[in-house]
Amino acid sequence: MSTPVIELSGVSRRYEDGPAALDEVSLTVHPGESVAILGPSGSGKSTMLNLIAGLDRPSTGTVTVDGVRVDTLGEAGSARFRRAKIGMVFQFFNLLDDLTVADNVVLPAEMAGMARGAARRRAAGLLDALGIERHAKAYPGRLSGGERQRVAVARALMNRPALLLADEPTGALDSASGADVKALFNELHADGQTIVTVTHDLTLARSCATRTVKIADGRITADHRTAVAG
Template sequence: MPPARRSPGWDLEVRAGEALAVLGRSGSGKSTLLNLIAGLDRPTSGSVTVDGVAVHELGEAALAEYRRARIGMVFQFFNLLDDLSVEDNVLLPAQLAGMRRERAGARAAELLDRLGVARYARTFPGLLSGGERQRVALARALMNRPPLLLADEPTGALDTTSAGDVRALLTELNAEGQTILLVTHDTALAETCATRTIELLDGRLHRDTAAEAVR
């Protein structure tokens, strides 16, 4: 993955196939970094480039297209639409991207089956456990085969067993080549899933540790 940068003071490059865990106290800049990469915030200086796209130069319409095509996002509290079924939540990114209905349906069924929630396809998210909802959120994030998966505290709202399941899923996805950037306070997630860990302190890069030193 080409460089994602935040100024002033430091540059960050995330390569294709990496799983990068971003650690740091509240207020250290973790969410800001995630928002810059997603195009939700704009840098006051410097640049952000993802998969060859200069994100900081995009207008609003182009940013929406960029997020649909190149970014999958998973949130701590799932951000599923409770008035849509599980299947319809997963299909939503494909519909916004104009994917053909047959292809989208096949892709959604494949993801729900793989993530172990196919039996809930017609169920509404509010009836599922936290772990099940996070699996649905992962399926939705992966729907358009994004080059980069962003995960914001993906285990933060889960019990121990569900958190372990999500850690295993993210590790498996990365082993298959999915590039992942995750913000977390879950050191077990960083130790299990990440091929590299960075720590932010007061908006600056404090530590950058390769997997050999983490595991």
């Protein structure tokens, strides 16, 4: 069995005196898996995503991503680790409106110290592969929601991350754009990308995930492996 990309062991997260946002959760994700995390609002799924990304720390337990204990990293170390190992896609894209599409995509590589020429070539290749190369010089505000999400995915893939984390990637899209993003995620998974998606979108989970993890009240209540519906 391959070394896990994600390994949560006995992870709990509590905030002050309230109930646990996560309660003794253990989860292992292997390379090439596409995992959908489902649950109602307040179930703990976003907390889990933040812990995996090193944006938060567990109260107890350990969080290991690509062989690194991210729960032990400081703020600067976490930021460096995310740049190198994790791509993140958000519901509302989080693109910089005053930068062109190409500049948005190049930004993570420049922050990681990649040579400018190499970064530009990498960005051009990603935009071409994702079918949005014609928009390289445009600004995000001029694109459709589906196109902006493709730009966000290109940016997330810029540094060849071991893991792609997506937080409600179809939540702000109409049905046509959502279908476009689902097809894109299927393509990424077919290419071997490890993906963890937090979503309320059952059709996204059914069409893109090889595994569905359900969370309620901070605990995993179901963990099923399935074939991608396509």
